[in-house]
Amino acid sequence: MRMRRKKNLDKRLESCGNLIFSIESEDKNFNTAIEEKEYIDLEKWFGNSNPVRLEVGCGKGQFAAEIAKRNPDINYIAVEKCANVVVIAAERAIEENIPNLRFIKGSAEYLPKYLPDGIFDRVYLNFSCPFPKKKYANHRLTNRKFLAIFDRLMTTDGEIHQKTDNMHFFEYSIQEFSEYGMAIKNVSLDLHNSDFEGNIVTEYEKRFSDLGQPIYRLEAYKK
């Protein structure tokens, strides 16, 4: 079920000023689209040249807001394709006055059109949609198609940090990272009962963990 576009959404998006960059050309042919570069001027956007990290699928932005607050000297771009949701994330960033957080409304496929290669040393995938049916496996954000995109956007020593509550999605992800040629480190098969420190627990994560569901986490990198 597709969520209905909320009332006043356009106004609300607009009032988030330049915090949200909207990808509008999603109907165009993907391959053609990403060849016609329209790079965002990141230094201008953030007003500084600090390092930039990426979260893909930020939802209402709880993780992005928290990590941006904890690391004021790092800039964060949070990507979310659902307009209804990204607007909430951006309004929160304004309300909480988080200067180092920006949003891209759009699908991850189009990122290479707007972002130069080799800029992120960290890509976060938090509780991405698992697309449980096999026939939608290529929609999963750890599908090799997306890994190729993240790889392109990442520095050579870049890392993808993934968290999920979905066991089969995690199994799939390990295989896709492997198959793509990425190595895996710091695996947790039960994050909340591990010695991992500094985890940012979102409401979603807490809800699943409270149900006794283990949270899975890994870091993938190019060897």
Place this chain on the structure above:
Amino acid sequence: MRMRRKKNLDKRLESCGNLIFSIESEDKNFNTAIEEKEYIDLEKWFGNSNPVRLEVGCGKGQFAAEIAKRNPDINYIAVEKCANVVVIAAERAIEENIPNLRFIKGSAEYLPKYLPDGIFDRVYLNFSCPFPKKKYANHRLTNRKFLAIFDRLMTTDGEIHQKTDNMHFFEYSIQEFSEYGMAIKNVSLDLHNSDFEGNIVTEYEKRFSDLGQPIYRLEAYKK
């Protein structure tokens, strides 16, 4: 605690005839030892030139016996360093008349001294000792030191199939395979509730699974 050598052990080992090859030179320097090749004549040992697969840490041999019976055209070598245990496995192979199963009593480190390179297309690690303390990590059979040994013994398209009930050992193994340059496929984080078919459930595996403990499994291969 080291188990006491059982009464009549030598006699029992002897009565297993040429089913058990005993590595006796473990006190020698490891590196020197494996340079002085004393290859076992596998064709003579098995009486045929069928393909050969390896299990490392076979315990009382329940898995080895079962897989050998299911695949009469494949030869199996099961390795176990504890004499008290390997003798039980070998006696069982005699009792159940399994012609395609042989045993090596000794530590995995010494295998390259007695087995030529590139001969196994499959190495099984079933419920290997997890050595939970970090300082003994290099004793774990998925430590890169052992992976290098298995890699050497395996065909270029060889696979290591691992099963364990120990979560932290499995996390560690994923990382070690990765770090060593092996890719991972067919991951199960809850084997008994997966669609994996043909699993051989040993008593040990059943006991842990009955306690509600998930069984972890993966296949690692050189990319």
